[in-house]
Amino acid sequence: MKKLISIFLGLLLNQWSWGQALVLKPEFPTADGEVTLTFDLTQAKDSRKAALMNQASGLYIWAWGGSDVSNRTSEFGPAGQSSFSQAYAPGLLTWVSDNVWTIKITPSKYLSVPAGKTLRWMGVLVKNANGSGQTEDFLFNFYASNQLFVRFSTPTEKTLFVDANASLRVRASASTSSQLTLTLDGVTVASVKDTAISTSISVGNTPNQRRTVKVTASANNQEVTDEFSFTVSPTPKVAALPAGLKNGINYTSATSATLVLFAPNKKFIYVTGDFNNWETRTDYLMNKTPDGQTYWLEIKDLTPQKEYAFQYLVDGVTPINDPYSEKILDAANDKFIPATNYPNLMAFPAKALGNSASVLQTAQVPYVWKTTNFKRPANEDLVIYELLVRDFVDSRWYKTVGDSLNYLKKLGVNAIELMPVMEFSGNDSWGYNPIFHAAPDKAYGTPDDLKAFIDKCHANGIAVILDMVLNQADYEFPYVKMYWDGNRPSADNPMFNIQATHPFSVFFDFNHESAATKSYVERVNEFWLKEYRFDGYRFDLSKGFTQVNSGNDVAFWGRYDASRIAIWKRIYDQIRKTDPTAYVILEHFADDNEEAELTNYGMMVWDNQNGAVREAVKTGKGNFNRLSWKNHAGFQKAAAIGYMESHDEERIIYDAITNGSAEVKSVATAIERVKAAAALFFLTPGPKLIWQFGELGYDVSIDQNGRTGAKPIRWEYLRDNKRLQLYNVFSELIRFKTTQAVTKTTDFSLQTTETVKQLILNTPTMKVQVMANFGLTDQVVALPVGRWFDFFSGDEITVTSSLPQYAFRAGQFHVLTSEKVAVTSQNTVSWKIQTITSVEPSSKETALQLSPNPTQDWLNVAWESAYRGEVRIEIMDMTGRALRYFLPQKTTNQMQQRISVKEVPAGTYFLKIGEGTTTQTQRWIKQ
Numbered sequence: 011m012k013k014l015i016s017i018f019l020g021l022l023l024n025q026w027s028w029g030q031a032l033v034l035k036p037e038f039p040t041a042d043g044e045v046t047l048t049f050d051l052t053q054a055k056d057s058r059k060a061a062l063m064n065q066a067s068g069l070y071i072w073a074w075g076g077s078d079v080s081n082r083t084s085e086f087g088p089a090g091q092s093s094f095s096q097a098y099a100p101g102l103l104t105w106v107s108d109n110v111w112t113i114k115i116t117p118s119k120y121l122s123v124p125a126g127k128t129l130r131w132m133g134v135l136v137k138n139a140n141g142s143g144q145t146e147d148f149l150f151n152f153y154a155s156n157q158l159f160v161r162f163s164t165p166t167e168k169t170l171f172v173d174a175n176a177s178l179r180v181r182a183s184a185s186t187s188s189q190l191t192l193t194l195d196g197v198t199v200a201s202v203k204d205t206a207i208s209t210s211i212s213v214g215n216t217p218n219q220r221r222t223v224k225v226t227a228s229a230n231n232q233e234v235t236d237e238f239s240f241t242v243s244p245t246p247k248v249a250a251l252p253a254g255l256k257n258g259i260n261y262t263s264a265t266s267a268t269l270v271l272f273a274p275n276k277k278f279i280y281v282t283g284d285f286n287n288w289e290t291r292t293d294y295l296m297n298k299t300p301d302g303q304t305y306w307l308e309i310k311d312l313t314p315q316k317e318y319a320f321q322y323l324v325d326g327v328t329p330i331n332d333p334y335s336e337k338i339l340d341a342a343n344d345k346f347i348p349a350t351n352y353p354n355l356m357a358f359p360a361k362a363l364g365n366s367a368s369v370l371q372t373a374q375v376p377y378v379w380k381t382t383n384f385k386r387p388a389n390e391d392l393v394i395y396e397l398l399v400r401d402f403v404d405s406r407w408y409k410t411v412g413d414s415l416n417y418l419k420k421l422g423v424n425a426i427e428l429m430p431v432m433e434f435s436g437n438d439s440w441g442y443n444p445i446f447h448a449a450p451d452k453a454y455g456t457p458d459d460l461k462a463f464i465d466k467c468h469a470n471g472i473a474v475i476l477d478m479v480l481n482q483a484d485y486e487f488p489y490v491k492m493y494w495d496g497n498r499p500s501a502d503n504p505m506f507n508i509q510a511t512h513p514f515s516v517f518f519d520f521n522h523e524s525a526a527t528k529s530y531v532e533r534v535n536e537f538w539l540k541e542y543r544f545d546g547y548r549f550d551l552s553k554g555f556t557q558v559n560s561g562n563d564v565a566f567w568g569r570y571d572a573s574r575i576a577i578w579k580r581i582y583d584q585i586r587k588t589d590p591t592a593y594v595i596l597e598h599f600a601d602d603n604e605e606a607e608l609t610n611y612g613m614m615v616w617d618n619q620n621g622a623v624r625e626a627v628k629t630g631k632g633n634f635n636r637l638s639w640k641n642h643a644g645f646q647k648a649a650a651i652g653y654m655e656s657h658d659e660e661r662i663i664y665d666a667i668t669n670g671s672a673e674v675k676s677v678a679t680a681i682e683r684v685k686a687a688a689a690l691f692f693l694t695p696g697p698k699l700i701w702q703f704g705e706l707g708y709d710v711s712i713d714q715n716g717r718t719g720a721k722p723i724r725w726e727y728l729r730d731n732k733r734l735q736l737y738n739v740f741s742e743l744i745r746f747k748t749t750q751a752v753t754k755t756t757d758f759s760l761q762t763t764e765t766v767k768q769l770i771l772n773t774p775t776m777k778v779q780v781m782a783n784f785g786l787t788d789q790v791v792a793l794p795v796g797r798w799f800d801f802f803s804g805d806e807i808t809v810t811s812s813l814p815q816y817a818f819r820a821g822q823f824h825v826l827t828s829e830k831v832a833v834t835s836q837n838t839v840s841w842k843i844q845t846i847t848s849v850e851p852s853s854k855e856t857a858l859q860l861s862p863n864p865t866q867d868w869l870n871v872a873w874e875s876a877y878r879g880e881v882r883i884e885i886m887d888m889t890g891r892a893l894r895y896f897l898p899q900k901t902t903n904q905m906q907q908r909i910s911v912k913e914v915p916a917g918t919y920f921l922k923i924g925e926g927t928t929t930q931t932q933r934w935i936k937q
Contacts, residue, residue, distance in 0.1 A: 031050055032048070032050075032150075033050075037163070037183055037185075038153040040152055040155050041118045041123070041128070041129040042118050043155070044114060044116055045115060045116070045117055047114075049103070049145070051109040051111070051136065052496065053496065054146060057443075057484055057516075057518065058145070060516070061142050061143025063109055067105065068138060069103045070098055070103060070136070070138070070139065071101040071103060071134045071135070072091065072098070072101065072137050072144070073121060073134045075129050075133060076129075077127060077128050077130050082131065082149065084133070085127075086121040086123050088121055095140050095719070096139070096140070103136065111136065132150060132152070133147050134147070153185065158186060158188065158229055158232040160182060160185070160234050162236050162238055164181035165179075167238065167327075168238050168239070169238065170240050170241075171241050171325065172242060173213075175212075175215050176213050182236065184205050187203065187205050188203070188228055189229065190206070191226045192207055192209060192225050193225075194221060211223065214242055215242065216242055217242055217243065217244045218241060218244045220240075221241070221242075224236070225237070243278060246277075246279070247295070247297050249306075251304060255306065257271065257272050257334060258333065258334030259335070259368075265311060265314060265372060266310045267309050267372060268306060269306065269320075272526060274302065274303045274504055276492070278295060279295075280322070280326075281309065281320060281321075282323055283319055283359075284318045284320065288359065309370075315371060315372065315375070317356050319359045319362060320367065324492055328491060331486075332488070333530070334533065335446050336369075336450075337369040337449055337452075337457075338366050338368060339356065341364075341365045343436055344357075351405070351453070351459075353456075355452065366445075377465075381465050384473075386593075389593065390697060392473075392651070392699075393748060394423065394698065394699040395426050395699075396656060396701045397411070397428055397702050399429075400438065400453075401720060402414070407454060407459070408460050409463070412463045415466060419470050421737065424472055424748060425475055426467060426473070426475070427474075427699070428475070428477060429477045430444060432451065433446035433450070433452075437451075441477070444484065445484045448533075457542075460542060461542055464544065473546070475546050475547065475593055475595065476542075476546075477547075477550060479551075480531055480534065481549075481551040482518055483518055484517045485517075489504065493505075493506070495508075506520060507521045507557075513561065514553075514564075521557060522577045523573070531584075532584045536588045539592055545592060546592040547594060548595040553567065553597075553600050555574055558571050568599065571600070571604060574600075575607055582594050582613055595613070595651060596613055596616065602642050605644075606643065609647065609650070610644070614650070614651055616650075616656075617651055617652045619691075620655055620656065622634035623662060627680060627684060627784070628665065630784035637652045638695075638758070640756075648697065649696075651698065651699050652691065652698055654691055655704045659701075659712065661712065662687075663680045663684065663708065664709045673820060677709065683821045685735075687782075688736075688740055689769075690767060692747045693746065693753055693780055694760055695754055706734075706736060739802075742833050751775070751776075752772075752775075752776040758770060765783065765785035766781065766783050766785065766791055767784055776827060776828050778825065778828070780824070780825050781826070782823035783819065783820060788819045788918045789818050790815065790817055791816050792816070793809045796808075796809055799826065799829070800825070802824075802839040802841075804830070807826070818888065823841065824843060858921075858930050859871075860932055863934045865936065866912075868908055868909065868912075869908075871907045872907075875903065877928070878900055879899065880897055880900075882896075882897055882923075885914065886921075888920070916936050916937060917936055918934075
């Protein structure tokens with residue numbers, strides 16, 4: 011669960027600290043008394059609340075609690091509340107009005123607190139039934155019914171800044187009628203006997219003056235107090251930014267760093283951190299540039315190589331981190347990172363505000379790269395392995411992935427595409443919820459671990475591509491959090507749209523025509539290429555880089571957009587200045603004329619063939635002709651990265667065994683059909699992508715544990731011979747693709763509209779013919795005339811006739827080459843090419859007749875000949891194997907025989923008549 015995004019961590023003790031996202035009644039709840047919780051979802055901060063908005067029913071609370079307020083360790087939970095992805099009926103909320111919901115509970119009973127235990131605090135969040143949407147966490151304390159309590163409800167903050175000469179409204183409440191007294195710096199300003207007291211206080215006009223407001227409640231021989239302090243807003247010094255500095259952390263010496271923050275329309279900003287005891291001191295008030303756009307401050311007397319946590323406090327209200335931070339501390343989630351993955355991780359500072367903090371460190375020891383001569387594969391030669399660290403190795407650690415490179419190298423891939431690794435919300439994620447684009451998330455290891463992994467990949471001839479998410483950011487990103495308007499980015503936000511311009515937005519949408527976003531994108535792209543030596547990017551949701559508003563019209567969104575093309579050409583050119591050969595891959599899915607312009611400019615695009623391949627495997631009907639880049643209108647080169655599976659798509663094997671035709675529902679049969687698909691897939695010219703474990707026939711649904719939830723890691727598949735054969739088939743095909751020039755030819759054709767699908771490759775030195783029967787019944791096919799070598803078996807075949815005469819069973823495929831190409835893995839494919847010999851009758855009087863054909867139950871066989879004696883009637887499958895035979899006596903010229911075929915499975919067969927040395931064969935179909 012994502013922890014509460016709060017202005018001040020200390021305010022978690024106060025149930026009024028969420029901008030009224032949650033209101034409790036009574037104000038001073040007891041654990042054993044009835045409490046009403048009312049949620050206003052429009053005030054919630056977590057972007058995952060989007061799935062909860064504007065619902066009429068089906069929202070629930072998820073609850074927990076404990077006995078120790080100091081550490082908030084969960085001890086109690088409702089009986090039966092066990093799965094976050096399922097509805098828990100007792101937690102069902104009642105609709106009050108649009109996006110306002112309520113529930114009434116007795117906390118100690120609801121949380122099933124055992125006898126002898128005391129419930130002192132409780133946490134709740136709002137979720138939908140399957141857990142795909144949720145709010146942040148809300149925490150509140152319980153009070154003893156016989157004690158006196160007092161608390162400020164206005165303002166909610168314990169410390170705040172107030173403009174000079176302003177009037178500050180103050181309100182405090184007591185748990186019972188009391189003598190209430192308000193003081194300002196020890197001087198009484200109001201007093202009343204009641205349950206509440208309120209007044210307005212004049213704050214004064216002395217900049218940086220810190221003042222304390224205190225309330226005292228006296229009743230029944232008890233006296234309690236609460237207090238907060240405010241500071242009169244300061245006036246920053248105006249000073250030009252020193253030359254050579256850029257936004258972010260600038261290390262100016264081994265003992266100093268200058269912090270630069272672009273923050274237009276902000277009044278003042280403090281730097282607080284380990285170096286100043288997290289205090290808003292005057293000497294840590296940032297300078298403001300003359301144009302009022304940027305703030306900067308030099309931090310001196312730092313200890314070389316020591317890590318310091320810090321934040322910016324904007325306008326005295328909003329704590330943010332440096333947008334260009336390369337390391338982020340997370341109060342809620344760092345404690346769950348294993349020490350093996352990230353040793354000596356510094357603790358989150360107790361005095362820091364909110365949920366995260368930046369880290370700076372002077373005199374860092376640079377990583378020493380070992381591989382400096384790596385040569386990237388050409389675009390058209392790429393075989394990319396898409397990999398999510400979380401779901402690839404149990405340790406979730408770069409080092410373990412690096413230790414597995416022999417597996418990937420043997421498979422033959424020449425590039426790894428890491429799903430997003432920049433700092434994202436929480437530790438358990440696909441990574442498409444980024445909050446700091448220049449900080450590698452610590453969940454997978456240290457920065458040097460990531461660099462060592464890339465270094466090792468390069469040493470093994472494997473490029474590393476980063477899945478880059480620059481279409482959106484989550485709430486903790488400083489330019490979302492700093493410019494916020496209740497439940498969305500504010501109108502003066504320099505980087506983000508108030509509302510996304512397209513229908514596929516999940517978090518908050520960058521405006522890629524704003525100057526600030528352009529600068530940020532250029533810096534981020536340059537950073538990963540230089541600092542980590544990534545070989546390029548796959549850009550997520552690249553079609554969203556537009557200011558043309560398509561609303562909810564997905565078709566309109568995909569149409570030719572000249573402004574979007576201009577944005578991408580600009581980004582591409584910037585990347586090329588940093589690294590002339592870096593890969594630029596777009597998850598675009600726009601109309602061909604737009605993609606053609608982008609690919610002809612030098613970019614590549616994702617080409618999703620998952621649905622068509624799944625249909626082919628399930629039923630034989632799938633048409634994946636667009637796997638050929640020549641079937642993308644306007645494309646001038648092989649720039650469409652085809653894939654059968656990706657992280658966004660359902661698994662082929664799972665779909666086949668769950669939803670396929672009866673003939674393909676076994677894993678073994680589905681695997682054989684995936685082999686056939688792989689032959690056409692890999693050998694069609696152009697770059698390719700594999701989603702992790704597709705080479706082993708991974709058959710866990712994308713929706714298990716929620717679409718983006720962690721999936722089981724099944725390395726035990728390697729002990730399954732059928733799955734290992736599939737891996738070896740992938741490996742052999744990848745090796746063929748990456749070593750044989752014929753796979754780069756432009757003289758090729760792909761035909762997948764029929765159940766028998768084929769690929770033809772031609773060069774002056776080699777020809778390749780891939781034939782695959784995706785039908786659910788056996789087929790007789792024609793092969794091209796000539797001498798061929800069956801790639802997987804090594805058999806030589808000479809074809810002399812263009813007539814259909816070769817039996818292909820359902821799922822059977824062959825890769826035929828005009829020149830022999832050796833394989834290194836044996837017995838990966840069991841298919842053999844079988845010739846069906848058809849001896850035509852010598853005259854009309856011996857013609858064989860079968861009726862009805864097709865048939866369901868009986869087959870009538872009739873022919874005429876001068877032969878007398880025993881006749882052999884055989885029913886054969888498409889490979890020529892005899893399934894049954896009969897030996898009737900023929901005593902006349904005309905012969906008729908009625909044969910029951912009720913027990914024969916549906917499919918295509920041959921009936922063969924043998925009379926002495928003469929045979930005749932005819933095909934028939936069992937329905």
